[in-house]
Amino acid sequence: MNLKTIEYTNGTLRIIDQTLLPNRLKLITIDSLNKSIEAIKMLRVRGAPAIGIVAAYTILLESKKLFLKQKLNNRSFNQICDKLRASRPTAVNLAWAVKKLSDCYYENSNLINHMLIKNLEKCAISIHQNDEQSCSAIGHYGAQLFKNYKNIITHCNAGILATGGNGTALSVIYETAKQNQDIHVYVDETRPLGQGARLTYYELNNNNIACTLLTDNSAGSLFTAGKIDAVIVGADRIAANGDTANKIGTFPLAVLAYAHDIPFYVAAPASSFDLSINSGKLIPIEMRPEKEVLSFWGISKNAKYNVYNPAFDITDSKYITAIITEYGILEKPFNKNITKLIHS
Amino acid sequence: MNLKTIEYTNGTLRIIDQTLLPNRLKLITIDSLNKSIEAIKMLRVRGAPAIGIVAAYTILLESKKLFLKQKLNNRSFNQICDKLRASRPTAVNLAWAVKKLSDCYYENSNLINHMLIKNLEKCAISIHQNDEQSCSAIGHYGAQLFKNYKNIITHCNAGILATGGNGTALSVIYETAKQNQDIHVYVDETRPLGQGARLTYYELNNNNIACTLLTDNSAGSLFTAGKIDAVIVGADRIAANGDTANKIGTFPLAVLAYAHDIPFYVAAPASSFDLSINSGKLIPIEMRPEKEVLSFWGISKNAKYNVYNPAFDITDSKYITAIITEYGILEKPFNKNITKLIHS
Numbered sequence: 001m002n003l004k005t006i007e008y009t010n011g012t013l014r015i016i017d018q019t020l021l022p023n024r025l026k027l028i029t030i031d032s033l034n035k036s037i038e039a040i041k042m043l044r045v046r047g048a049p050a051i052g053i054v055a056a057y058t059i060l061l062e063s064k065k066l067f068l069k070q071k072l073n074n075r076s077f078n079q080i081c082d083k084l085r086a087s088r089p090t091a092v093n094l095a096w097a098v099k100k101l102s103d104c105y106y107e108n109s110n111l112i113n114h115m116l117i118k119n120l121e122k123c124a125i126s127i128h129q130n131d132e133q134s135c136s137a138i139g140h141y142g143a144q145l146f147k148n149y150k151n152i153i154t155h156c157n158a159g160i161l162a163t164g165g166n167g168t169a170l171s172v173i174y175e176t177a178k179q180n181q182d183i184h185v186y187v188d189e190t191r192p193l194g195q196g197a198r199l200t201y202y203e204l205n206n207n208n209i210a211c212t213l214l215t216d217n218s219a220g221s222l223f224t225a226g227k228i229d230a231v232i233v234g235a236d237r238i239a240a241n242g243d244t245a246n247k248i249g250t251f252p253l254a255v256l257a258y259a260h261d262i263p264f265y266v267a268a269p270a271s272s273f274d275l276s277i278n279s280g281k282l283i284p285i286e287m288r289p290e291k292e293v294l295s296f297w298g299i300s301k302n303a304k305y306n307v308y309n310p311a312f313d314i315t316d317s318k319y320i321t322a323i324i325t326e327y328g329i330l331e332k333p334f335n336k337n338i339t340k341l342i343h344s
Numbered sequence: 345m346n347l348k349t350i351e352y353t354n355g356t357l358r359i360i361d362q363t364l365l366p367n368r369l370k371l372i373t374i375d376s377l378n379k380s381i382e383a384i385k386m387l388r389v390r391g392a393p394a395i396g397i398v399a400a401y402t403i404l405l406e407s408k409k410l411f412l413k414q415k416l417n418n419r420s421f422n423q424i425c426d427k428l429r430a431s432r433p434t435a436v437n438l439a440w441a442v443k444k445l446s447d448c449y450y451e452n453s454n455l456i457n458h459m460l461i462k463n464l465e466k467c468a469i470s471i472h473q474n475d476e477q478s479c480s481a482i483g484h485y486g487a488q489l490f491k492n493y494k495n496i497i498t499h500c501n502a503g504i505l506a507t508g509g510n511g512t513a514l515s516v517i518y519e520t521a522k523q524n525q526d527i528h529v530y531v532d533e534t535r536p537l538g539q540g541a542r543l544t545y546y547e548l549n550n551n552n553i554a555c556t557l558l559t560d561n562s563a564g565s566l567f568t569a570g571k572i573d574a575v576i577v578g579a580d581r582i583a584a585n586g587d588t589a590n591k592i593g594t595f596p597l598a599v600l601a602y603a604h605d606i607p608f609y610v611a612a613p614a615s616s617f618d619l620s621i622n623s624g625k626l627i628p629i630e631m632r633p634e635k636e637v638l639s640f641w642g643i644s645k646n647a648k649y650n651v652y653n654p655a656f657d658i659t660d661s662k663y664i665t666a667i668i669t670e671y672g673i674l675e676k677p678f679n680k681n682i683t684k685l686i687h688s
Contacts, residue, residue, distance in 0.1 A: 197638075215637055299367070
């Protein structure tokens with residue numbers, strides 16, 4: 001599939017508007033900070049690595065704009081960074097990418113000139129390219145683990161549409177499929193926004209991977225029936241002890257896998273790790289609007305409903321068999337091995 | 345609330361069309377076998393006890409019609425029973441109610457006359473009235489267990505709208521609320537058809553029970569946060585060992601409760617027990633149409649999707665703390681105690 005989730009060509013940033021998939025594949029141009037923040041908040045672009053890449057390009061483009069108006073300075077630069085960082089709180093790749101661009105800016109800020117902009121561009125492009133390479137490496141390492149699995153379940157979308165490359169969890173699927181034609185993926189629809197139903201099924205189907213869609217709450221009966229060999233998901237943030245924030249619904253899947261003695265894998269690049277925190281309890285969880293849940297049921301806008309709508313949950317590392325990174329497979333004890341692998 | 349899910353007055357059977365809730369409260373008249381089967385299949389009436397009651401009245405009305413045309417005989421009577429029994433396979437109350445009416449017919453079939461019709465009517469009304477009483481008794485016994493619980497989670501709808509009375513699981517809530525004003529219910533939306541979002545929230549809200557709606561996959565994070573004191577659900581069929589078939593998504597909730605050491609209760613009348621089978625593995629699971637899942641995502645009708653859409657799952661009795669029946673609280677070992685309680 002020639003999907004390009006994020007395109008940066010001749011100074012223009014374009015993304016697939018993922019809210020329109022699978023019915024319509026439309027590229028939109030992101031040419032302002034506000035458009036970028038709107039696209040991130042509305043999930044036109046989503047997936048931890050993809051959000052980081054878009055944030056990096058946005059800082060570049062916005063800095064360039066200010067520079068041409070002779071308005072780029074530490075204060076205006078920091079404002080861009082702060083606004084982007086605040087747009088979604090859970091995925092750490094966003095803060096990570098903002099920091100990369102910020103470090104690049106301050107290393108070069110003694111001279112605010114074309115060279116600074118050039119360096120910011122280099123930095124943003126390298127974040128994008130490195131993510132593409134990380135995805136491939138994750139696929140490579142993961143496929144070694146997955147070669148004997150036939151039926152795999154995944155939640156949300158950790159694929160091409162979530163990254164600058166072939167995905168994290170789905171990169172493992174794509175690489176495994178090259179050796180194992182029998183692979184079949186159960187796709188959780190992923191309420192409330194349907195990243196599984198709308199994005200993952202679309203991606204897998206377009207890449208000729210056999211798949212079956214199900215409501216999130218149907219996974220249990222597949223485990224009981226012995227129809228699941230392994231679970232694989234992406235991550236929005238991984239604490240130093242391996243606790244993992246990912247799309248709401250990931251944790252119940254991990255508990256089901258554990259209860260049925262089925263391996264549960266997380267696939268994520270180093271940019272998704274937050275070694276500054278020791279436990280998933282410290283990861284901020286974004287609460288999303290009530291209407292995301294209510295609109296599906298045709299419930300009148302005037303009806304008063306209390307709704308609990310967290311965007312993510314935390315999977316305790318106890319439930320995670322291993323974490324697949326671009327540096328290799330992370331096994332337990334995560335605390336010790338994460339520092340060794342990611343910092344080596 | 346003055347909701348009457350099923351009304352039988354002056355020979356006319358009317359039900360609330362539950363597919364229109366919560367936006368519209370409309371009664372429809374069920375005056376033929378086909379209308380009844382359509383209403384059951386389309387979930388205009390749903391909930392194991394309610395389906396049983398509607399089936400009983402349908403047999404009465406259809407028999408009366410045939411009798412007046414002088415076409416009532418064993419063959420035509422059996423046809424009605426067979427068609428109703430086949431309309432939904434999982435909830436055993438349907439087959440149970442059909443058998444009750446059938447037994448009544450064959451006890452009286454030596455004389456096919458007004459008396460036979462009168463007796464069928466008595467039998468149907470008594471099924472309805474007994475269910476109402478069972479609901480009250482379940483509420484009474486359950487409230488003794490629930491008096492110290494504040495935050496309770498439920499799945500699907502096992503309330504007024506699922507029974508001939510105040511419900512099974514929700515009857516426990518209503519009774520508990522009389523003593524414990526602090527009670528608060530987390531309501532799983534219950535994909536794909538939203539019985540939680542559309543029916544349970546509506547019922548509880550109209551009865552002034554504080555509640556919060558959530559996507560099914562959000563329950564995990566509530567358990568982690570220590571926000572759930574107990575789980576209560578209804579049942580579509582309970583095997584002799586306590587394994588329970590209930591709405592898809594019940595089993596994952598049970599596994600979550602077990603992992604967090606939170607009690608998990610099933611509330612059901614004796615008519616939901618199937619002592620002819622020893623294990624949940626033998627309960628037939630109804631598979632529902634793909635479109636129930638797909639239609640929510642605005643996916644084009646021409647798109648080819650493989651969809652796994654079971655209406656129910658089986659919760660292994662290992663995960664069930666106790667079963668609340670109209671005869672009292674069933675505790676483990678279920679195998680032994682079920683026979684004692686239900687047959688006593």
